[in-house]
Amino acid sequence: xxxxAGASARPVxxxxxxxxxxxxxxxxxxxxxxxYGEETVVIAREHLVxxxxxxxxxxxxxxxxxxxxxxxxxxxxEPQAPRFDIVYQLRSLHxxxxxxxxxxxxxxxxxxxxxxxxxxxxxxxxxxxxxLFGIVFTGHHDLLRILLPDDWEGHPLRKDYVxxxxxxxxxxxxxxxxxxxxxxxxxxxxxx
Amino acid sequence: MGVSExxxxxxxxxxxxxxxxxxxxxxxxxxxxxxxxxxxxxxxGKVIAWGRYSSLWPALFGLACCxxxxxxxxxxxxxxxxxxxxxxxxxxxxADLMIVAGRVSQKMAPVLRQIYDQMPEPKxxxxxxxxxxxxxxxxxxxxxxxxxxxxxxxxxxxGCPPRPEGLLDAIxxxxxxxxxxxxxxxx
Amino acid sequence: xxxxxxxxxxPGGADPFAxxxxxxxxRAENDAVELVELGDNTMELNMGPQHPSxxxxxxxxxxxxxxxxxxxxxxxxxLHTGFEKSFExxxxxxxxxxxxxxxxxxxxxxxxxxxxxxxKLLGIEVPPRGQYIxxxxxxxxxxxxxxxxxxxHALDLGATTPFLYAWRxxxxxxxxxxxxxxxxxxxxxxxxxxxxxxxxxEFDAMVxxxxxxxxxxxxxxxxxxxxxxxxxxxxxxxxxxxxxxxLAYGCSGPTLRGSGIAYDLRKAQPYSSYDHFDFDVPIGxxxxxxxxxxxxxQEMRESLRIIEQAFRNLPGGPVNTEDRKVxxxxxxxxxxxxxxxxxxxxxxTEGFRTxxxxxxxxxxxxxxxxxxxxxxxxGNRPYRCKVRAPSFSNLSSLPHMCRGELIADVVAVIGSxxxxxxxVDR
Numbered sequence: 001x002x003x004x005a006g007a008s009a010r011p012v013x014x015x016x017x018x019x020x021x022x023x024x025x026x027x028x029x030x031x032x033x034x035x036y037g038e039e040t041v042v043i044a045r046e047h048l049v050x051x052x053x054x055x056x057x058x059x060x061x062x063x064x065x066x067x068x069x070x071x072x073x074x075x076x077x078e079p080q081a082p083r084f085d086i087v088y089q090l091r092s093l094h095x096x097x098x099x100x101x102x103x104x105x106x107x108x109x110x111x112x113x114x115x116x117x118x119x120x121x122x123x124x125x126x127x128x129x130x131x132l133f134g135i136v137f138t139g140h141h142d143l144l145r146i147l148l149p150d151d152w153e154g155h156p157l158r159k160d161y162v163x164x165x166x167x168x169x170x171x172x173x174x175x176x177x178x179x180x181x182x183x184x185x186x187x188x189x190x191x192x
Numbered sequence: 193m194g195v196s197e198x199x200x201x202x203x204x205x206x207x208x209x210x211x212x213x214x215x216x217x218x219x220x221x222x223x224x225x226x227x228x229x230x231x232x233x234x235x236x237g238k239v240i241a242w243g244r245y246s247s248l249w250p251a252l253f254g255l256a257c258c259x260x261x262x263x264x265x266x267x268x269x270x271x272x273x274x275x276x277x278x279x280x281x282x283x284x285x286x287a288d289l290m291i292v293a294g295r296v297s298q299k300m301a302p303v304l305r306q307i308y309d310q311m312p313e314p315k316x317x318x319x320x321x322x323x324x325x326x327x328x329x330x331x332x333x334x335x336x337x338x339x340x341x342x343x344x345x346x347x348x349x350x351g352c353p354p355r356p357e358g359l360l361d362a363i364x365x366x367x368x369x370x371x372x373x374x375x376x377x378x379x
Numbered sequence: 380x381x382x383x384x385x386x387x388x389x390p391g392g393a394d395p396f397a398x399x400x401x402x403x404x405x406r407a408e409n410d411a412v413e414l415v416e417l418g419d420n421t422m423e424l425n426m427g428p429q430h431p432s433x434x435x436x437x438x439x440x441x442x443x444x445x446x447x448x449x450x451x452x453x454x455x456x457x458l459h460t461g462f463e464k465s466f467e468x469x470x471x472x473x474x475x476x477x478x479x480x481x482x483x484x485x486x487x488x489x490x491x492x493x494x495x496x497x498x499k500l501l502g503i504e505v506p507p508r509g510q511y512i513x514x515x516x517x518x519x520x521x522x523x524x525x526x527x528x529x530x531x532h533a534l535d536l537g538a539t540t541p542f543l544y545a546w547r548x549x550x551x552x553x554x555x556x557x558x559x560x561x562x563x564x565x566x567x568x569x570x571x572x573x574x575x576x577x578x579x580x581e582f583d584a585m586v587x588x589x590x591x592x593x594x595x596x597x598x599x600x601x602x603x604x605x606x607x608x609x610x611x612x613x614x615x616x617x618x619x620x621x622x623x624x625x626l627a628y629g630c631s632g633p634t635l636r637g638s639g640i641a642y643d644l645r646k647a648q649p650y651s652s653y654d655h656f657d658f659d660v661p662i663g664x665x666x667x668x669x670x671x672x673x674x675x676x677q678e679m680r681e682s683l684r685i686i687e688q689a690f691r692n693l694p695g696g697p698v699n700t701e702d703r704k705v706x707x708x709x710x711x712x713x714x715x716x717x718x719x720x721x722x723x724x725x726x727x728t729e730g731f732r733t734x735x736x737x738x739x740x741x742x743x744x745x746x747x748x749x750x751x752x753x754x755x756x757x758g759n760r761p762y763r764c765k766v767r768a769p770s771f772s773n774l775s776s777l778p779h780m781c782r783g784e785l786i787a788d789v790v791a792v793i794g795s796x797x798x799x800x801x802x803v804d805r
Binding site: 124 | 455456459461463464465468499500502623624626627628629630631640642647648736737738739741748750752754762763765767771772774775776779804805
């Protein structure tokens with residue numbers, strides 16, 4: 001398991017990237033956080049593209065493989081702190097390391113510059129993040145919904161999006177146990 | 193020769209030697225000897241129903257995990273072709289059975305309806321698995337809670353995924369349903 | 380399809396499928412994205428989502444110039460199930476059956492990745508016997524998944540015999556699944572803290588049977604296809620992807636290894652005692668469909684090697700962690716000890732709590748790097764569980780691989796990426 005072998009403990013994942021950024025692009029690094037053997041770098045939004053290119057191209061980094069970009073929604077942080085954490089995870093095969101970058105954006109200004117020209121694989125991941133969270137990636141050539149139908153309203157993975165399919169049938173709402181065609185027509189939600 | 197010692201071809205030998213027929217323990221014994229002489233009496237409805245249920249051609253509609261069990265049912269161990277349902281047609285226009293195998297997402301529901309509409313009558317629908325029958329374990333925004341909201345279903349199969357024997361049982365039940373309904377009911 | 384899904388477009392622009400719009404293709408050269416103008420003397424063909432060869436509900440919109448594919452736009456989302464939203468409303472152990480259904484060809488591996496991520500947060504370690512059995516079950520699942528890939532890929536290209544042969548072996552693996560967990564496919568056997576239960580006695584005989592008989596069967600499959608001139612002609616030199624492009628798209632697994640990059644998480648970042656076993660990682664040279672086929676065939680053999688080593692050296696002892704705040708107490712204790720009974724009740728109804736924090740844990744699935752990015756707010760449910768699906772990234776390289784190929788070859792390329800739509804769409 002991770003680092004539990006004892007003698008040679010695994011290096012902290014992402015430490016290399018954090019050091020590289022701190023050395024070459026210190027103005028981009030807002031904060032460094034460490035936990036569970038992994039290090040996260042919080043980046044300023046305006047320096048994101050430059051930081052990603054640095055991590056990809058620098059001989060000490062070579063983080064050439066994009067893993068994903070996603071968001072984490074902390075609605076209770078507003079208005080003191082930004083609501084969304086946009087999380088990027090990159091992998092360096094050369095140094096066998098993976099690093100995490102975080103950009104924090106508020107709900108009112110949920111935009112981030114696109115990384116699709118830095119990593120081709122970020123194209124679809126950014127579309128997915130837009131689809132599920134509503135984060136707009138400025139400069140993306142074709143930011144459309146990818147997983148949900150094109151006319152879907154709302155962004156499901158936000159914490160204020162209530163997700164439910166159908167009530168579970170108990171004795172007080174037993175009509176829900178009937179097959180769809182046999183339910184009473186005027187039942188609320190019968191046609192959903 | 194008692195019934196306990198009867199061999200599978202005993203009836204054949206007997207018929208050839210013009211001996212009285214062995215009373216077989218199922219209906220159709222009379223038809224069986226009649227077949228040897230070349231004449232069967234039945235009704236047109238029964239023949240049509242027999243033709244319909246003995247050669248159900250499923251449309252390929254495997255969506256998710258249940259599709260893998262559907263493939264396993266069609267393979268050598270469980271062998272759906274024993275029931276005449278081996279020929280999976282890719283085009284719905286050549287199929288008469290739609291086995292909805294897997295969860296139907298909101299984006300897929302119009303496609304499901306379109307494929308169903310493209311199938312010619314008579315057609316039947318088997319809803320395979322919990323997700324197709326009622327939404328399964330996914331009671332959320334993305335999954336249609338039961339495919340019977342989109343197409344009319346004849347047989348529901350519970351399971352996640354149902355065992356291949358479950359799918360075979362559903363096909364047998366559907367065959368009995370087809371045998372029971374009047375031939376003029378569907379086209 | 381345009382009538383069925385009226386698109387409104389995102390902030391970027393209009394509907395990509397509307398005729399007359401400037402068609403822009405995207406190409407990756409040496410990991411940068413380049414926008415290319417397409418001609419307009421082409422035919423647009425819709426492939427899927429109901430299609431025998433798309434391996435699920437995948438829709439491709441192909442721009443054809445005669446028989447040659449100029450542009451291929453995958454349209455996914457037809458199996459979007461909302462797993463990540465569902466994770467947020469289930470306790471950690473309740474999430475395990477959900478993870479089964481994502482990559483449904485190798486369910487134990489999904490359970491494995493999720494369990495490892497949660498165990499990383501909790502800081503607990505599974506005993507060696509549990510780790511070895513996890514490895515055995517996952518490698519069996521890997522073989523089962525490769526058998527499905529083998530059967531369906533060959534079937535798409537017109538060979539029906541491998542389909543029947545592959546499933547014959549897969550039934551043996553499903554029998555083992557059923558023996559240990561009661562379920563053929565969605566085992567939910569690997570759980571946080573260890574396993575559902577220790578393996579029964581018949582497990583030994585069945586795994587011995589697998590170890591003895593499968594190498595011969597895999598030779599049989601190779602006999603059918605590997606030197607078959609039709610197969611070689613249909614797959615060699617097709618769907619080539621360069622190593623740099625594969626990396627840029629985030630490809631992993633055989634799709635990446637086919638291009639010559641020897642990256643396998645079981646070797647690079649060993650988890651759950653994979654470093655105790657001796658096995659090789661096959662890589663290709665040309666990055667074409669044929670190389671990816673050879674890699675997966677060899678991977679089946681390597682998995683058998685791992686299973687044999689793990690099985691022969693299977694240690695004794697418990698399979699679940701000793702931490703009683705996470706693992707269910709043994710059944711005999713529940714009858715006598717009040718604390719055990721209360722623990723059992725709390726663990727099943729409420730679940731255990733994880734400390735605050737975030738982890739990323741990846742495992743090597745048959746498709747590539749399956750990663751779980753797990754964020755916890757200190758509660759008993761994942762606050763956010765992002766699943767990094769290998770098929771999603773591998774599929775994004777499909778347009779790159781299909782450009783310039785004949786339309787009949789698109790089917791071969793899709794088969795060689797070995798996508799599972801449950802993984803792509805989640």
